[in-house]
C-alpha cells in the first residue's frame with residue numbers, strides 16, 4: 001500500500017519568534033526549523049504500517065519554501081522512500097484552503113491508500129488542512145487518531161479517534177484521510193545509515209502550474225501580527241505556608257474575583 | 260436584512276446544548292446586532308429536546324435551523340457537511356461560528372472547504388472593522404497574535420471556550436424553529452465502539468472555569484489525589500504537564516500545552532510545573548494564573564498573577580482547607 005504523509009516545516013517550539021519588517025510574517029533569521037511534531041507521528045505511523053505489511057511505499061509531501069527540503073530530508077532519513085516538494089511563489093501567501101487544494105491535487109495524482117496528516121501544524125495551529133483535503137477528495141476522514149490498524153487486504157482502516165471524554169473506534173473504507181494525535185506512537189530517531197541513505201533518495205519539485213494551479217488571493221489573510229499584551233506584574237505571596245494559603249484564597253476571592 | 264450569523268450547536272449528545280454555546284451566541288448576537296442582522300443557531304443532531312431549543316432562544320438565537328435525523332449520530336463530518344452546506348447555499352449566512360471542541364474543529368474545516376470559505380480556527384477575539392470582520396488568533400505557541408480577515412463571506416470561525424463573554428440569558432425569549440429538508444448523505448465511516456472514560460465527576464478540561472494542574476513536582480501518579488481533592492472543592496478540572504503525562508501519571512487527554520489541550524479558564528492553579536514555553540502555549544490565555552512551586556526562579560512565576568514559593572505537598576492541602584472554609588460560608 002502506498003501512503004502519503006503531509007509534513008510542514010515549522011519553527012522549533014523553543015525558538016524565539018519576532019515579527020518581521022512587513023508586520024505580517026515572522027522574521028526568519030536565526031530560527032531553527034523542525035518537522036511539526038504531530039507530522040512526525042504521522043511519518044512514524046506510515047513507516048510502521050509499511051513494516052507491518054512487509055511492503056508498500058511511504059511518500060513525504062511538503063508545501064513551502066526551499067528550506068522545506070531539510071524537513072523532507074529528515075523524513076527520508078527516518079525511512080520514507082521518496083519526497084515531493086511543492087515550491088512556488090504562487091503559494092507564498094497560501095492559506096489553509098489553498099494548501100489543502102494543492103495537497104489534494106497531488107494525492108489525487110499519486111492515488112495512495114492512505115493520506116496521513118498531523119493534528120495541526122504548530123506554527124499556525126489551524127488544525128484544518130486534513131479535513132479540508134478529505135472534503136476536496138470526497139474521502140472519509142478520522143481526526144486526532146490515537147490508534148489504528150489497517151486490515152489484511154488493505155481495504156479498511158480501524159482507528160480510535162480522541163473526543164471529549166473518551167475514544168471513538170471507527171472503521172473507514174480506504175482510501176481515507178487520518179490525522180495523528182500525540183499518543184499514537186513514539187517517532188524513531190533517524191539512524192546514521194538512514195541519514196546517509198536519505199541523500200540518495202528523490203525529492204521531486206512541483207510547481208503550481210504542474211498541477212494546474214495559479215496564484216490567487218487567499219480567502220483568509222493575515223492583516224498583522226502582534227506581540228502579546230503584557231500581563232500585569234504578578235505578586236508572590238510571602239509568609240508561612242498556612243498564612244500564604246489563607247492570603248492566596250482571600251486574594252483570589254476579593255481582589256481577583258476568580259472564585 | 261443582512262445575512263444571519265450562524266452558530267453551530269455543540270450539544271451533550273443527550274439533546275441539550277453545551278454551556279459554551281452561550282458564549283458563541285453571545286458573541287454572534289453582539290456582532291450581528293451592530294450589523295443589523297440576527298444570530299441564528301444551526302443544530303445538527305439525532306435528538307433535540309424542547310428544553311434545549313428553549314435554551315438556545317434564551318441565549319439569543321432568533322431562529323434555530325434544526326437538522327434532526329438519526330443519520331447525524333454518531334457525528335461524522337462526511338455526513339454533516341453536505342447537509343449544512345446545502346442549507347448554507349440556500350440561506351447565504353454572513354458568518355458561521357462554532358465553539359472549539361474536537362468535532363466542531365474538524366466539521367468547520369470540512370464545511371469551509373466545501374463552501375470555499377475561510378476558517379479562523381481557535382479564535383480569541385472577533386471585531387467588526389469597517390464592514391469587515393477581523394479575528395484574533397494565537398499563533399507560534401501563543402507567542403504572537405495574528406489578526407486575520409476574510410475576502411469573502413461566509414466568515415467562518417471557531418471560538419476558544421471561556422474567552423468570549425456569554426450571553427445574558429433572556430428568560431422567556433424564544434426562537435423560531437425551522438426544520439428545513441436537506442438531503443441526507445450516505446456514510447462510509449462506521450462506529451465500532453465508544454470507549455468512554457470513567458466519569459470523574461469533575462468538569463471537562465477545555466470547558467472548566469477553574470483548572471488545577473500538576474507537573475513533575477507531584478513525584479508520582481498517586482499524588483494527583485491531592486489535586487483531585489482540591490478540584491472537587493472548587494469545581495475544577497485536573498490537568499497535567501507533559502512531564503507528568505509522559506511519565507504515565509495521567510492519560511494524554513489531560514495534557515495542557517502545545518502538544519495537548521488549549522485551555523482558557525477563569526482561574527488556573529499550577530502545582531509543581533516549571534512553566535516551559537510549550538506548557539504556556541496551552542494556558543497563557545487563562546484569566547488568572549496562580550503558581551505553586553518550590554523554585555523561586557521557575558519561569559511560571561513570570562506569567563503568574565499570584566505565586567507561592569513553597570512545597571506543594573504542604574500548600575495544596577492547606578488551600579483545599581481554606582477554599583472549603585470559604586465556600587461553605
Ligand SMILES: Cc1cc2nc3c(=O)[nH]c(=O)nc-3n(C[C@H](O)[C@H](O)[C@H](O)COP(=O)(O)OP(=O)(O)OC[C@H]3O[C@@H](n4cnc5c(N)ncnc54)[C@H](O)[C@@H]3O)c2cc1C
Nearest residue numbers: 474475476500501502516517518531532533537538553571
Ligand atoms: C515539541 C515539544 C512539545 C511539548 N509539548 C508540551 C505540552 O504540550 N505540554 C507541556 O506541559 N510540556 C510540553 N513540552 C515539554 C516542556 O518543554 C517541559 O519539558 C514540560 O512542560 C515540563 O513539565 P513540568 O513543568 O511538569 O516539569 P519540570 O520542568 O521538571 O518542572 C517541575 C517543577 O516542579 C517543581 N517542584 C518539584 N517538587 C516540588 C514540590 N514538592 N513543590 C513545589 N514544586 C515542586 C520544580 O521546582 C520544577 O519547577 C513539549 C516539549 C517539546 C520539545
Ligand SMILES: Nc1ncnc2c1ncn2[C@@H]1O[C@H](COP(=O)(O)O)[C@@H](O)[C@H]1O
Nearest residue numbers: 006007063117118120121126127128129
Ligand atoms: N505546507 C504544508 N505542507 C505539507 N503539509 C501541510 C502543510 N500545511 C499543513 N499541512 C498538513 O496539515 C496538517 C494540519 O495543518 P494545519 O491545518 O495548518 O494546522 C499538518 O499537520 C500537516 O500534516
